[in-house]
Amino acid sequence: MKKKLTALLTAAATAMTLAGCTVDRGGSSAGGGAGGGKQTFGRNVQLFDAHKKTHEAMKGKRIAFVPILYKGYNLTLNWGSTMERAFGNLGADFRVYDPNFDTDKMVKIINDLVARRAVDVLILHNPDVGVLTKQIDAAERAGIHTVVVNMVSSRLGDAFIGVDSVHAAEDITRRAVQDCEKRGAPKRMAIIDGPGNDAASLMWSKGVHHVLDPAGYEVVTTAHTQWQNALAQQAAASITQQQKNNICAYMVAYDLNAIAVGDAVADAAERGVIRPDSIGVYTMAADTRWCDALRAGKVTASAAYDVQGVGEAAVVTAQQLVQGGAPAGSTHTVAYVSHTVVDRSNVDDTTIACYKGR
Structure with missing residues (x-):
């Protein structure tokens, strides 16, 4: 089992034993x-x-x-x-x-x-x-x-602790742009986030636009899916059906939603709606289920965070x-x-990727 990186604030580290909750x-x-x-x-x-x-x-x-x-x-x-x-x-x-x-x-x-x-x-x-x-x-x-x-x-x-969502979004968006340009794909992407009025969605969208706008990319739509996997999959299926090969990536604010989006993209490719591997799926965070989807080729890369x-x-x-x-x-x-960008080439060597619930 991989060790998880725990970096943060100063404190005396103690050996932890499981207690009742x-x-x-x-x-x-x-x-x-x-x-x-x-x-x-x-x-x-x-x-x-x-x-x-x-x-x-x-x-x-x-x-x-x-x-x-x-x-x-x-x-x-x-x-x-x-x-x-x-x-x-x-x-x-x-x-x-x-x-x-x-x-x-x-x-x-x-x-x-x-x-x-x-x-x-x-x-x-x-x-x-x-x-x-x-x-x-x-x-x-x-x-x-x-x-x-x-x-x-x-x-x-008193305190806030979390991922730097803007910076993480910028890093993974730069990776998405690189991939799109290598394929010669259209400069068009779609954003799929949570409620849209929460900090994670707002900061994710800001970071994505920080990179896409100067690079001349268009965000064709932003779908708010309340962090619900079913809604994320429905949104991706609808957008893919409408846009077909005219978008090159989905920027999804959450890893589990990205799996659902990846399923919708894979289904569209199987049905011939889009070319295989024409649309990448990028996100933030990387739990163990997302890593399984990555290895299966359903998602592309993530800004994994600790x-x-x-x-x-x-x-x-x-x-x-x-x-x-x-x-x-x-x-x-x-x-x-x-946080750091992970894909199939480095996910198994990155301690903060593929986290579990316990």
């Missing part, structure tokens, strides 16, 4: 928020004292992870299992609340946790740039630290917030993990 869909135990407090460490520290104080600072702290979807979703399962191991090893109470792609349910879960001051740190995976603004603000007023992962919110909270590193960084950040003693919302940071 409750996947919940509603409330939690009551309590009070973390708020501000005394700093755990000063300028100097003794070796064994540092170990003792680190565990004492985190013991019993209540950490809630609220992703947009959990069960069966490799991306969030990867983060959650990483957090579960790390927080469990530190003696913290870690729980996952799964709204199952229901934004209203997600908001209700967070509102309930904040109202009861049932957590010390909230780790959030927000659906779009504005939907959790009130919840993050309320959490800070309740003394609860907030860490947002993967899709930045307009209300930053998914597990996001979960690791959330753990590190939570520890730093608790140890730092500053009030919730008094500091705000943005941090990006690494």
Whole structure:
């Protein structure tokens, strides 16, 4: 099994053992928020004292992870299992609340946790740039630290951790342009993203256009598919039927959606609608299923990013917030993990590609 690269923020690395995790869909135990407090460490520290104080600072702290979807979703399962191991090893109470792609349910879960001051740190995976603004603000007023992962919110909270979607999109788009020019293909592409009003989609589209516009390429359409594989496949089938060989690539904002797009392109080639290998499929992230599709020739390349590193960084950040003693919302940071372009030539040698859920 390949080792996963975990690069990020400074922290003491510990051997992690699997601890219990409750996947919940509603409330939690009551309590009070973390708020501000005394700093755990000063300028100097003794070796064994540092170990003792680190565990004492985190013991019993209540950490809630609220992703947009959990069960069966490799991306969030990867983060959650990483957090579960790390927080469990530190003696913290870690729980996952799964709204199952229901934004209203997600908001209700967070509102309930904040109202009861049932957590010390909230780790959030927000659906779009504005939907959790009130919840993050309320959490800070309740003394609860907030860490947002993967899709930045307009209300930053204490920290954001994720991939640099603009830079990643630029890198993979440059690869797509190179491939199109080698084939002498038309300078036309299509974008397929999520809801369209979320940070990932907006930043993906911006990065794609940063490269395509100066190169004289046209984006014939942008399809919003809500991260649903079925909708992504339907959109690609319709666009391919209309455009046929007049586009050279699909720029898909998410790896699982890219697999569905690849299926639609392969089906069109089998039916003779397009020439084989005339349309490339490019994306961001590379879970194990995407890697299988790559090896099968259904997708072309991806800007793979350090998914597990996001979960690791959330753990590190939570520890730093608790140890730092500053009030919730008094500091705000943005941090990006690494990414790199992978294809069939290097995917098996790239540690951050082909990630699994656990």
